[in-house]
């Protein structure tokens with residue numbers, strides 16, 4: 519059933535209060551709010567994420583590739599605590615301007631991210 523009385527606003531504003539606890543972890547904003555360098559490990563694949571339903575997707579893929587014997591999927595994993603706003607650190611925003619986890623850097627050839 520649809521609400522035929524709902525009229526969409528001309529200018530959308532973020533009502534964080536209506537989203538419960540998820541309004542705090544999924545925000546309609548992006549970009550750096552503070553300087554923070556990203557950690558970097560020894561493998562070409564650098565994963566920056568958190569164990570949310572979206573955040574585990576890349577980990578699952580990489581682990582399945584490794585289990586299948588694809589050694590090129592070795593990676594270093596780093597936690598981005600989105601409850602603490604770490605997705606707005608400058609280093610993370612450099613690899614994902616959208617400020618969303620997960621972000622995976624593949625340094626094996628050229629600098630690309632997914």
Ligand SMILES: N[C@@H](CCC(=O)N[C@@H](CS)C(=O)NCC(=O)O)C(=O)O
Nearest residue numbers: 543544545570572573600617618619
């Ligand atoms: N399209 C992405 C969406 C990722 C996404 O929504 N990530 C959320 C956590 S599950 C996030 O980083 N939220 C932080 C924010 O919005 O500030 C995917 O499907 O993986």
